[in-house]
Amino acid sequence: RKAKLFPPVPPLSFLHSFWSDGEQTPESRTFPSAAFCRPAMEINDGEEEEEFEFSRNYFLAKELGGSSKKSGRKISDIDPVDEQELRTAANNLEPKHEREVASLMESYKASYPEWGFMLRTGFGLLMYGFGSKKALIEDFASTSLTEYSVVVINGYVQSINLKQVMVAIAEVWWDQLKAKRRNSPSQAQQPFNSRSIDDLLAFMDGQEADDDKSFVCIIVNNIDGPGLREPESQHLLARIASCTHIRIIASIDHVNAPLLWDKKMVHTQFNWYWYHVPTFAPYVVEGVFFPLILAHSSTAQSAKTAAIVLQSLTPNAQSVFRVLAEYQLSHPDVEGMPIESLYAASRERFLVSSQVTLNSHLTEFKDHELVRTRRNADGQDCVYIPLANDGLQKLLPEINP
Amino acid sequence: MLATWYKEQQNNDNPVVIIIDDMERCCASILSEFIHMLSEWVLKVPAILIMGVATTVDAPRNVLPSNALHRLHARKFTFQSLPEKMNYVVETAFVKQSSEFTISHKTAVFMRNYFVHQNGSVTSFIRALKIACAQHFSTQPLCFILHWFLRDEDNEVPQSHIYGLSQERMLKLAFDLPSWKSTNNQITQLSGETLLDGLTQLKKLHKTWRMVVLCLYEAIKGENVQLLDLMCEALDPKGPFASQFDIGSRVLPSDDSTSQKFHSLEKNKGLINRAIRRVKELPANQLLVLMKAWEKHTVDVPEFHSEVKALVLSLLKLEENGESLNQNKVEMTNTRKQALRGHLNGADKNLRVANEKASNLVDLMVRRYMCPVECVALHEVLCFDCVDQLQAALIGDMRRRIQMDLQDFHAIIRCSCCSKRGSTILPSMPDSSIMYTLAQEHGDVVNVHDWYQSFKSVVLSTHMVSKRGKSRSKQHSPTPKKRKTTSELSQPSEASIQARFCKAIVELQVTGLVRMPNRRRPDYLQRLAFGS
Numbered sequence: 043r044k045a046k047l048f049p050p051v052p053p054l055s056f057l058h059s060f061w062s063d064g065e066q067t068p069e070s071r072t073f074p075s076a077a078f079c080r081p082a083m084e085i086n087d088g089e090e091e092e093e094f095e096f097s098r099n100y101f102l103a104k105e106l107g108g109s110s111k112k113s114g115r116k117i118s119d120i121d122p123v124d125e126q127e128l129r130t131a132a133n134n135l136e137p138k139h140e141r142e143v144a145s146l147m148e149s150y151k152a153s154y155p156e157w158g159f160m161l162r163t164g165f166g167l168l169m170y171g172f173g174s175k176k177a178l179i180e181d182f183a184s185t186s187l188t189e190y191s192v193v194v195i196n197g198y199v200q201s202i203n204l205k206q207v208m209v210a211i212a213e214v215w216w217d218q219l220k221a222k223r224r225n226s227p228s229q230a231q232q233p234f235n236s237r238s239i240d241d242l243l244a245f246m247d248g249q250e251a252d253d254d255k256s257f258v259c260i261i262v263n264n265i266d267g268p269g270l271r272e273p274e275s276q277h278l279l280a281r282i283a284s285c286t287h288i289r290i291i292a293s294i295d296h297v298n299a300p301l302l303w304d305k306k307m308v309h310t311q312f313n314w315y316w317y318h319v320p321t322f323a324p325y326v327v328e329g330v331f332f333p334l335i336l337a338h339s340s341t342a343q344s345a346k347t348a349a350i351v352l353q354s355l356t357p358n359a360q361s362v363f364r365v366l367a368e369y370q371l372s373h374p375d376v377e378g379m380p381i382e383s384l385y386a387a388s389r390e391r392f393l394v395s396s397q398v399t400l401n402s403h404l405t406e407f408k409d410h411e412l413v414r415t416r417r418n419a420d421g422q423d424c425v426y427i428p429l430a431n432d433g434l435q436k437l438l439p440e441i442n443p
Numbered sequence: 444m445l446a447t448w449y450k451e452q453q454n455n456d457n458p459v460v461i462i463i464d465d466m467e468r469c470c471a472s473i474l475s476e477f478i479h480m481l482s483e484w485v486l487k488v489p490a491i492l493i494m495g496v497a498t499t500v501d502a503p504r505n506v507l508p509s510n511a512l513h514r515l516h517a518r519k520f521t522f523q524s525l526p527e528k529m530n531y532v533v534e535t536a537f538v539k540q541s542s543e544f545t546i547s548h549k550t551a552v553f554m555r556n557y558f559v560h561q562n563g564s565v566t567s568f569i570r571a572l573k574i575a576c577a578q579h580f581s582t583q584p585l586c587f588i589l590h591w592f593l594r595d596e597d598n599e600v601p602q603s604h605i606y607g608l609s610q611e612r613m614l615k616l617a618f619d620l621p622s623w624k625s626t627n628n629q630i631t632q633l634s635g636e637t638l639l640d641g642l643t644q645l646k647k648l649h650k651t652w653r654m655v656v657l658c659l660y661e662a663i664k665g666e667n668v669q670l671l672d673l674m675c676e677a678l679d680p681k682g683p684f685a686s687q688f689d690i691g692s693r694v695l696p697s698d699d700s701t702s703q704k705f706h707s708l709e710k711n712k713g714l715i716n717r718a719i720r721r722v723k724e725l726p727a728n729q730l731l732v733l734m735k736a737w738e739k740h741t742v743d744v745p746e747f748h749s750e751v752k753a754l755v756l757s758l759l760k761l762e763e764n765g766e767s768l769n770q771n772k773v774e775m776t777n778t779r780k781q782a783l784r785g786h787l788n789g790a791d792k793n794l795r796v797a798n799e800k801a802s803n804l805v806d807l808m809v810r811r812y813m814c815p816v817e818c819v820a821l822h823e824v825l826c827f828d829c830v831d832q833l834q835a836a837l838i839g840d841m842r843r844r845i846q847m848d849l850q851d852f853h854a855i856i857r858c859s860c861c862s863k864r865g866s867t868i869l870p871s872m873p874d875s876s877i878m879y880t881l882a883q884e885h886g887d888v889v890n891v892h893d894w895y896q897s898f899k900s901v902v903l904s905t906h907m908v909s910k911r912g913k914s915r916s917k918q919h920s921p922t923p924k925k926r927k928t929t930s931e932l933s934q935p936s937e938a939s940i941q942a943r944f945c946k947a948i949v950e951l952q953v954t955g956l957v958r959m960p961n962r963r964r965p966d967y968l969q970r971l972a973f974g975s
Contacts, residue, residue: 096842099973100887107886115892116966123938131942138873142856156581163577170839172848172875172954296955297842297972309567315574316839320848320855322873325950332952334945335891335959335968 118430122336129337143173143322150178150319154186157291157317161187162255166283166290166312171320174328175293176263178321183261183291190289191218192259197267198328204278208242209234215246215258215287222256239278247285257287264328265292266299276302280311295328345433349440351410359403360441361393363412363427367434367441370427377418378426459490466494467502475511482514526669528565529558533670536572538657543592543649545816546575547828548678555671557837574836579827584608585616588824592646600635601642614638617821626820641821648814649825652677654740654747655813661736662725662805663718673714680817684715687810688818715809723802727794730801731758747808754800761793845954846972849879868901874947877901879956883974888967891960898944902935 122128137143157167169175183192191214195207212234234242246258260282262270270276280303283290290312294300300308308314352360365387369379381404388394394403404425407413413425427434461481463469481490492515496502503512523531537545546554554575558568580586587606603613617623618633623641656677660670679685725733734755741748816822827833852873853861860871868880881897882889935943948968951957958969 096973103885103887103970103973105886107888115890117891117960119892120895120941123941127938128942128945131936131938132946135939135942135946138871139856139858139860142858146856159581160577163573165574165577168839170841170844172845172852294841295845295953297845298955300839300841305564305567309564309570313570314839315836318835318839318844320852322852322856324946325953328953329946329949332949333959334942335948336941336945 125337158186165315168314169293173321174323194261197264197270202269262292266294266296280307284311378424380422463494478511530670543825551675575827585824623820651812659718680815688814722805875950878947
């Protein structure tokens, strides 16, 4: 049916030049006469080629991952430094290419008039590209949007109350209206806090000051951030952006961010105008809520928590744990210490008087996830501490003897 | 609860109208219950149900059970079809317009493909057009001339100082345009009058081009054709129809050699050729209708208009000779048939003559008047041609661009320390770029330890031995001694290397390129994007 409604398009080579970065070659410019008859299906080849490349890379990566021997190395093999030291080093890192990054930011200033023009025309500016764009957008707002009110939403925080944001925007718009009009408005204003979302939207979309070209600009840093990823949040933002007196500038960093929006949101409500503005500025605030991979390595974490828990236990319990730890360190290849052996060793040292006492200690350890049980080859129940040997060694001195 | 609400309902003279936006999104059982309820109360509360259907016309039959359908007295309403809407938009925006703004052939083809392959909605097409306009007005300093065209002050040189541009600057900009330079090398006197001549010619040729496209569209209207496709053909400055318009001359050639070349191309397929053939083959009554439409469109081109008028008169005479004085089309057809039967030979011959004349007319039209705007000097003033800019604004390819930013960072940062690195990974590169490049060597999961070791070795190295051999690395370092001393002096500490590693992984996570280890694989990071 498509071929019937839309007659054949120009030759494949012509189309390819739009969907790839390649320059149109002189040969492709000639207009072969028979080309018009090609069915519409073939024309997609240029696009499909690019898509195939993506999927080809995916399958190659999967193959490579599967075929090569998986390295058995653990994070602990890196021997990560102490967390405090790591964080201090992270805070004191010298940024690279400072001069070039600064000159890149300066170069974007030449585009500020164009951005302002597009914003006034009614488009929503969507900034993307590698690097934090927070400073860039806020610099643009503070230099080129001085005659408008601006509200900033930081999408990179963990949770955002959009109702409060809307109340803030409504109040700002109200203030702007009051400032433009000399006389006070006739209708009594209900406080914005108590109004519903639909009321607030109606107010921001209102017909007041129609001939006036003023608006409230909303800056959303990381509209794809964790606090705004819910569909409801995005729909609400879209409704806000579609109000006549609201303009929106947003930045995105996640490669899958476009999946947040449907057609109506992209073309009608947000009306996105994409700007590629890589800054290579470090993601300082955006990365605050992400854990450092080496700081929370399991060994260091577990050994620390184990030490804290053990210190809260009775001295006898701690000594029983010490017996078990020493056994595990001296017998690295067995599945664990058989419970009978543990009982015998504990009795010898007068740590427990009966099996019941030992069992109560073991239950306590299990509750705190300090030990686990499994069966060995002989069918005996064994207990073991789920920590690496080096962790155990670090732990032992912390236990009271 | 609904029933009680209905009981309280005040019954006015007007029926209640209930609008359901998207019928298929509703739960079928609830909807049918609702319809049942409405039908039970229909005497007390007359209701009209308006339901939007997103898919096919028989969707209600698929969604609702038969007992609910029985209770509905359905009427179908459809909006104008998409192709019709598109044609209307294109006609209004480009062909039948008062503003001279237009788009280049490349832009038209791009917008058509965007509409067909990416997003088949008229809204997105209009949005693309809006963006093209906005970009044109913000980048072309001479775009104020469009306003000058609108004000119809053709006898005066544009007064650029009203728009914030000095007269000299305007002339300089205009005569520096590539289209002017390629067509008017010989003209030495560059003055306001020369500009005025050029602009007048531009306006005239564009107007006649629009007229031809409109006429061709009238000829081919009944055949389910998209005006945008026709426009793309007509806009092509390198197409077979444009070869007549030598970019070096503003006067249209009319020698025999070009017309022969033109006729030889006739056998090719294409909408314009189709339109031409159709005109030749039309029966008399349809030809008359077409000629009358052309009469309206060609008012501004007297030379052509008179020929069309003459043809209309001769066709009308044919009609009269066929013993039909009635203006009604249906009757005309019948009497046409009678006339044909009665005066078969004579009428046939006259019809053939009329067709021949019409065919010559359309040849003339296409040959002499369909000059693509890109073949005319000064066309940059009103023609938008930056397809790349338009595409970038419309379609942001996040996945590809972010990865390209990381891989080809040097094109953006332009630092001297990382220039001409080839395939080597230099320690001066941004940490995230180093990490991203290293990750490419692994499969879909990356062992954290191995990745760290590779990162560390890159950071601590002064020269990485590249695949292309040591000689290249020697070329890259103009003062190897200096570099060695600096690297020895500022050897980063283990803590700082680990901190940089952690931060780079955080950045890759923010961009969604990797995922943190999970419980199943605590020592591996998963790659989520695999290069472009």
